[in-house]
Amino acid sequence: MTTRTMGNGQPASPGVPADRAAGPHGGNGPAPGTGREILARVDGVTLAFGGLTALDGVTFTVHEGEILGLIGPNGAGKTTFFNVLTGVHRPDEGRILLDGRPVTGLRKHMITRRGIARTFQNIRLFSGMTALENVMVGVDSRHRTSVPGALLRLPRHRHEEERARKNARALLEFVGIGRHSDQLARNLPYGEQRRLEIARALATEPRLLCLDEPAAGSTPSEKDQLLELIRATRDRGVTVLLIEHDMRLVMRVTDRIVVLDHGRVIADGAPEEIREDPQVVAAYLGVPTDAA
Amino acid sequence: MTPTTPSGADPSTGERLSTQDPPLLVERSGEGETPRREPEGGSSPRGPRRRRELADLPPVVRYAICAGILGAAYLLPWVGRVPVIGPQIQTQGIDWPSALFNMSYFVLLALGLNVVVGFAGLLDLGYVGFFAVGAYTVAVLASPDSDLDQRWPWLACVPVAIGVCLFSGLLLGWPTLRLRGDYLAIVTLGFAEIIRVFADSSSLLRGDRGLGSIPHPPGNWSDGSPIFSVRDATPYYWLGLTLIVLMVLAVRNLKASRVGRSWLAIREDEEAAELMGVRTVRFKLWAFAIGAAIGGFGGVLFAGEQGFLNSATFQLMFSVLVLAGVVMGGSGSIPGAILGGALISYIPDRLRGVQIAGTDAFEYRFLIFGLMIIIIMIFRPQGLLPDRRRVATTQDQEER
Ligand SMILES: Nc1ncnc2c1ncn2[C@@H]1O[C@H](COP(=O)(O)OP(=O)(O)O)[C@@H](O)[C@H]1O
Ligand SMILES: [Mg+2]
Numbered sequence: 001m002t003t004r005t006m007g008n009g010q011p012a013s014p015g016v017p018a019d020r021a022a023g024p025h026g027g028n029g030p031a032p033g034t035g036r037e038i039l040a041r042v043d044g045v046t047l048a049f050g051g052l053t054a055l056d057g058v059t060f061t062v063h064e065g066e067i068l069g070l071i072g073p074n075g076a077g078k079t080t081f082f083n084v085l086t087g088v089h090r091p092d093e094g095r096i097l098l099d100g101r102p103v104t105g106l107r108k109h110m111i112t113r114r115g116i117a118r119t120f121q122n123i124r125l126f127s128g129m130t131a132l133e134n135v136m137v138g139v140d141s142r143h144r145t146s147v148p149g150a151l152l153r154l155p156r157h158r159h160e161e162e163r164a165r166k167n168a169r170a171l172l173e174f175v176g177i178g179r180h181s182d183q184l185a186r187n188l189p190y191g192e193q194r195r196l197e198i199a200r201a202l203a204t205e206p207r208l209l210c211l212d213e214p215a216a217g218s219t220p221s222e223k224d225q226l227l228e229l230i231r232a233t234r235d236r237g238v239t240v241l242l243i244e245h246d247m248r249l250v251m252r253v254t255d256r257i258v259v260l261d262h263g264r265v266i267a268d269g270a271p272e273e274i275r276e277d278p279q280v281v282a283a284y285l286g287v288p289t290d291a292a
Numbered sequence: 293m294t295p296t297t298p299s300g301a302d303p304s305t306g307e308r309l310s311t312q313d314p315p316l317l318v319e320r321s322g323e324g325e326t327p328r329r330e331p332e333g334g335s336s337p338r339g340p341r342r343r344r345e346l347a348d349l350p351p352v353v354r355y356a357i358c359a360g361i362l363g364a365a366y367l368l369p370w371v372g373r374v375p376v377i378g379p380q381i382q383t384q385g386i387d388w389p390s391a392l393f394n395m396s397y398f399v400l401l402a403l404g405l406n407v408v409v410g411f412a413g414l415l416d417l418g419y420v421g422f423f424a425v426g427a428y429t430v431a432v433l434a435s436p437d438s439d440l441d442q443r444w445p446w447l448a449c450v451p452v453a454i455g456v457c458l459f460s461g462l463l464l465g466w467p468t469l470r471l472r473g474d475y476l477a478i479v480t481l482g483f484a485e486i487i488r489v490f491a492d493s494s495s496l497l498r499g500d501r502g503l504g505s506i507p508h509p510p511g512n513w514s515d516g517s518p519i520f521s522v523r524d525a526t527p528y529y530w531l532g533l534t535l536i537v538l539m540v541l542a543v544r545n546l547k548a549s550r551v552g553r554s555w556l557a558i559r560e561d562e563e564a565a566e567l568m569g570v571r572t573v574r575f576k577l578w579a580f581a582i583g584a585a586i587g588g589f590g591g592v593l594f595a596g597e598q599g600f601l602n603s604a605t606f607q608l609m610f611s612v613l614v615l616a617g618v619v620m621g622g623s624g625s626i627p628g629a630i631l632g633g634a635l636i637s638y639i640p641d642r643l644r645g646v647q648i649a650g651t652d653a654f655e656y657r658f659l660i661f662g663l664m665i666i667i668i669m670i671f672r673p674q675g676l677l678p679d680r681r682r683v684a685t686t687q688d689q690e691e692r
Binding site for chain 1 (some may be wrong): 299376416542545546549550552553556557559560561563564566567568570571572574578582
């Protein structure tokens with residue numbers, strides 16, 4: 001892994017999200033990240049695709065109850081990191097711990113059961129299923145009914161069916177698309193598909209929700225609603241890891257930000273620190289010529 | 293829900309970088325990888341055009357209709373007595389009860405294949421393999437020609453045969469778990485060939501000498517004559533129909549459950565399904581096993597009715613026909629599988645004994661099939677009785 005430690009990029013320093021009170025929320029909702037409990041620890045995660053090192057010794061921590069932004073230019077490795085976190089790719093080196101126990105190496109559905117859920121940068125809904133069914137698939141991840149139970153309609157099957165339906169409806173309401181529960185996912189407008197992805201991920205009852213550019217392609221008012229939704233999600237006790245390109249949104253909603261560039265963590269700190277960080281500005285601008 | 297006002301956000305946030313300063317961070321968002329798609333047709337989703345469906349009717353009416361159709365199905369052996377159209381429906385070159393029986397096991401096969409292909413989206417071209425496994429298990433255990441010489445009664449063979457089919461479903465499913473689409477299709481094709489070659493060459497299955505004198509199912513009429521015999525296939529048809537009803541109930545229960553949702557999710561996007569917690573391995577194996585078991589029911593029925601099996605019985609064409617039936621009816625749709633399965637059996641049987649330019653029309657059956665499938669696919673690309681979801685999906689694609 002890399003030995004570079006740049007900017008605020010000291011790995012896993014528990015003091016990083018200090019001064020939370022001065023954070024951008026200005027007392028909106030319960031004080032986030034007050035507990036310093038570490039939910040997830042990312043430890044030297046490295047992954048190469050052939051010659052391309054997409055992740056290079058990525059190290060940081062996620063604290064219980066925070067909204068953590070993961071930003072960086074296109075191709076920085078953000079989505080790849082989500083893929084490692086959720087078991088799509090296995091890292092070449094390093095590991096990720098959730099509640100002190102490793103999730104790297106587990107099968108994807110087991111990682112989901114451990115409490116990590118995600119959305120996708122390019123929407124991947126079950127497009128031929130209804131919105132409700134999409135979310136029910138998520139709820140099903142906590143269920144155990146299999147073929148015998150369903151064939152004979154045993155009590156557990158009926159109970160779980162009812163629970164899946166009820167939870168799914170409630171989640172569709174929560175993300176604001178309750179009235180479209182019987183629409184096919186592919187027939188929903190783009191913004192609602194993004195919300196449906198969030199509902200489906202929440203249905204798996206995650207502790208850590210990973211959102212990959214949830215605001216991409218949204219209108220400004222949709223972005224405001226999304227921001228509320230992310231906060232409401234955190235207020236339900238779900239920690240949020242947010243990849244987002246819209247800096248305005250990121251600055252408003254996150255408690256802390258980790259910046260990736262070329263697969264490396266180049267900064268890690270409170271939004272106001274990140275905003276000023278010359279490395280970050282340089283990374284986004286490429287060559288620091290036209291420094292705004 | 294989700295207020296539209298920005299609420300407590302500090303308006304000065306982000307002032308120093310990016311907010312009113314597009315050259316920096318905002319500008320580069322969404323480029324390249326995330327296409328900006330605007331919602332088509334405004335902010336409210338376009339509802340799929342709804343067909344009038346059985347499911348939209350009140351339950352009482354629905355059950356009455358189903359009971360009516362079922363009753364009519366049991367009375368089909370006497371359709372010839374219906375004036376005018378009755379004789380047109382009946383087959384000529386093959387006795388009508390036998391044609392009905394053929395339809396019944398083809399429908400069973402279509403129902404089973406529909407689970408694998410239609411629900412789980414696993415393209416299985418070797419489905420006849422399971423039909424053969426079911427039939428041969430009965431033959432080996434029951435036929436006096438068999439080396440085992442067990443001479444079990446037919447009924448005792450059934451649970452064993454279904455068990456063997458379930459197991460062979462797993463056997464096929466396990467090594468093919470990582471395969472999809474074309475690759476899976478080729479492997480399953482190979483599976484059916486392995487079974488055919490095994491039947492051809494193994495001394496247990498006796499190649500084309502085959503296994504004969506397979507016993508009929510039990511039961512006597514009140515006059516002491518056996519219910520199931522070679523003289524009249526009608527009771528076999530009724531037995532097949534009863535099995536169909538049971539299988540439809542079973543498959544329906546599965547479809548409307550966690551199992552069915554998992555299958556659909558796997559069909560739509562296997563990786564996304566697994567990331568949402570679907571146990572893809574388990575449910576794909578279940579799809580193969582259940583498909584195999586239903587095909588096995590067709591096999592045990594067939595073995596009893598025919599009384600004789602040999603290696604020439606199970607041609608690859610079976611698999612192709614059944615798949616054609618599933619697709620014609622509407623992949624993923626239970627009524628579609630029933631209709632498609634019935635048609636692939638009925639059409640050739642109906643053509644028998646009909647003369648076209650001095651040749652039996654039966655000889656042209658594949659030509660006629662081909663034309664039919666092409667016509668159906670042009671006018672009803674989702675099949676004759678498509679699954680409701682599929683209708684909406686395809687219509688939507690067409691409108692784009
Ligand atoms: N499956 C893959 N195979 C090969 N290269 C990949 C793969 N996934 C991502 N990459 C490469 O890794 C780099 C990081 O990509 P990604 O994580 O998608 O960036 P972003 O930060 O924009 O989400 C890019 O150069 C991309 O081309
Ligand atoms: Mg990305």
